[in-house]
Amino acid sequence: MGKVFSNFVSPLKYLFIWGYFSLTFGLFIWVLITSFKSNREIFSNPFGLPESFNIDNYIFALFDVNMVMYLLNSLIVAVATVLLCFVLGSTVSYALSRFEFKGNTFLYLLFIIGLTIPLQSLIYPMFFKMHTLGLRDTIFGIIIVYTALNLPKTVFLLVGFMKGIPKEMEEAAIIDGCNYWNVFSKVVIPMSKPVLATVGILVFIAAWNEYIFATVLISSDVTKTLPLGLASFQSSHLSEYGLIAAGVIISIIPVLIAYILFQEQIIKGMASGAVKG
Amino acid sequence: MVRQRMLTLICFIVPTLLFYIYFFLNPVIDTFYNSLFDWDGISPKVFLFVDNYIELFTDPIFYKSLLNTFYWVFLVLVVQIPIGFFLAYFIYQRVKGYKFLRTVYFIPVITSSVAVSLAFSFIYEAQFGILNSFLKLIGLDNLTTAWLQDSLTAMTAVSLPFVWNYIGLMMVILYSGLQSVPNELIEAAEMDGVNALQKIVYVILPSLRNVLVICLVLGISYAFKQFDYVLLLTNGGPVHLTEVTGTYMYKQGFSETRYGYGNAIAITMMFIVIVFTMVINRMLQPKDI
Known part of the structure; x- marks a missing residue:
């Protein structure tokens, strides 16, 4: 019984910790990526990588x-x-x-x-x-x-x-x-x-x-x-x-x-x- | 020797004490004193006695802001502390990469409220914000909205950065609490064949009682203190919908030039926080803190 429960909990646990990780880390990375983009790129492709790492x-x-x-x-x-x-x-x-x-x-x-x-x-x-x-x-x-x-x-x-x-x-x-x-x-x-x-x-x-x-x-x-x-x-x-x-x-x-x-x-x-x- | 001791004490105490009295205690007393006056910052003060407080207790916007602040306390209780707890618990169990995870989870805590607010303003941005772009990507275009202006979503949207900012702090406090839970207790429970959920409910949480109370006290005081996010993201709008006590206090003085009334709100906030802290500490058994 305990085993079954644990088997059910384990995937949820990983989903939780890595899910929260992705939210926190993802937001940071997204701001970082956005900082290299021009406004035109931001609007046309909000999630993608910048065309070039522009430090302007x-x-x-x-x-x-x-x-x-x-x-x-x-x-x-x-x-x-x-x-x-x-x-x-x-x-x-x-x-x-x-x-x-x-x-x-x-x-x-x-x-x-x-x-x-x-x-x-x-x-x-x-x-x-x-x-x-x-x-x-x-x-x-x-x-x-x-x-x-x-x-x-x-x-x-x-x-x-x-x-x-x-x-x-x-x-x-x-x-x-x-x-x-x-x-x-x-x-x-x-x-x-x-x-x-x-x-x-x-x-x-x-x-x-x-x-x-x-x-x-x-x-x-x-x-x-x-x-x-x-x-x-x-x-x-x-x-x-x-x-x-x-x-x-x-x-x-x-x-x-x-x-x-x-x-x-x-x-x-x-x-x-x-x-x- | 006695004279030297006396002299030492004076040299060590007096400068700091004077500084503290003048720059900290005096402002605290000033806040109270000025809350009894009607004052625009320039003209002579008019003594009102408790009229500011009477007005405050019949001010619907103040109640609205208080309700919103308690909504934050509620979010601390049902979102921030639970998420913080589970993160702490899984890190305590040494999941793979736990050190790295802990490092990342804590980053929001050291990030300034301005940076956090700006990042969230990007999430909510109507045209290219993550939220709307994502909804469009998965074909839910009809759900997209201007999150911070929409009366249905504004309050929750402005609360999220506050909740997110301190989850990491709750996590490390609960984590240090978990480390002091006696191992024998957990082992004994495992011997008795409890499952993962029972272990948390019957063994872990009761031993964390004091630490959970600390988290709650902390959450309450942050809910009253940290109004940066509201000030930066919505400034209390649309029409006071997202007003919290902090922003309402701030605006009374700096936009309405009603310093007396602003101070009355400040004193009321102090009073609520101190009463809450005392009541919660009273509930705490003095046995092991």
């Missing part, structure tokens, strides 16, 4: 529509956000995880509250705050906002990890005459590398892909990040599908390369960040 769309997207600039902006924003989260997050997490003092739990909870709030509901006060500070429509402003939004997650993951570092290491270092700064920079930070990698990846991908806050805060072309550039690019070149497809591919490639290189870490990091965040 890419050249136009990168240089004429200036995606190079958007790419650069996104890179600056994402890297700076990660670094700022590291600096602000690791210091406070060190204090919260390694010291006992009055108000420790309260401070920790203050940071953790941030995890429960749907961040997108903060668009209005963020918009007006940046406006008042004169930071609206600046790269610096968007970095500040992204850092603030990612801080609860950063502190949560770092404190959780740092609590697990054995205290003896530090005590030994203190006895050897290290001050707290040395303990922090020479013992705790090196030992926290795995969790810093996770945080770095999570924050980088979040900043790289973020759209809602970017669209609220940024208006001029020179400050646009990639998702914003891509979206505005679509509205200005409405029916140039090959070009838009090229833009999509360009925006995916950097994250895809990072993903292929650090796959295990990214998958684990996203899963733990999502579960705990």
Whole structure:
């Protein structure tokens, strides 16, 4: 009985996993193929291969529509956000995880509250705050906002990890005459590398892909990040599908390369960040 | 030493704390404060107390958007989590090529919502989109439609990218849950001669209870947060048919310049998400998390 059932299930199982695979992979490949086509080809033969691998769309997207600039902006924003989260997050997490003092739990909870709030509901006060500070429509402003939004997650993951570092290491270092700064920079930070990698990846991908806050805060072309550039690019070149497809591919490639290189870490990091965040 | 300790603490805590209070907690409080006012962003604010909320609770479009957002939660429950579960389960069983499959299944999760939305706009495109081209190819020309404008299909069409985007995430969360299901449990069940379906229903799913709850909480918060797809694909149209709470909030301020009302929607969203999270966590037995 069990055997019969299993025999019936097996083909369904393969149909399911490869069917879903084809949907996901197929969509990606189709966008890739479309990016090499001219509009005429797209309309006459939507599924077929392009007549030739024409990279005109890419050249136009990168240089004429200036995606190079958007790419650069996104890179600056994402890297700076990660670094700022590291600096602000690791210091406070060190204090919260390694010291006992009055108000420790309260401070920790203050940071953790941030995890429960749907961040997108903060668009209005963020918009007006940046406006008042004169930071609206600046790269610096968007970095500040992204850092603030990612801080609860950063502190949560770092404190959780740092609590697990054995205290003896530090005590030994203190006895050897290290001050707290040395303990922090020479013992705790090196030992926290795995969790810093996770945080770095999570924050980088979040900043790289973020759209809602970017669209609220940024208006001029020179400050646009990639998702914003891509979206505005679509509205200005409405029916140039090959070009838009090229833009999509360009925006995916950097994250895809990072993903292929650090796959295990990214998958684990996203899963733990999502579960705990 | 004590003085040094004190000084260290201050140096390590204060900068981040000030930054966090000013750029995160203050905006949270501002959202609430401003939700009590009528404000167009320029003229002086007019104090309304709870009038924005009263208006909200009698606003049919808000209810429509809430209903649509709950439709997303429903899709998370009946489409996203089940598909994520089966993918995770088959990968857990080490089907041929499971590593490669997992890599590909996860790609949508790291792809930006804009790229995903644009790719889906190609699928739905009326003239050359995959969907219509495919239907024409197999001779079902009469089924072709402008998927994002047709009132019958628009809401489902705009929901699919959201569902598809996070299936991979649900999969890896459930996969890590599966890895902690004790092997003895599965072996014992196999000894008892259960079939594949019974194994899933009576052994696997009960042991994944906590992980499934996490997926649900995550799905609910994403349903309220991720309105990028709607903003990009339909902007809530045709006539508010695909409006979700996020887009409705967004448009109140940035197209209607009713910031107070927009903030009231934001606070209501926060409230719903937090209440849901708390209720679901309460349902979770504290035994093993």
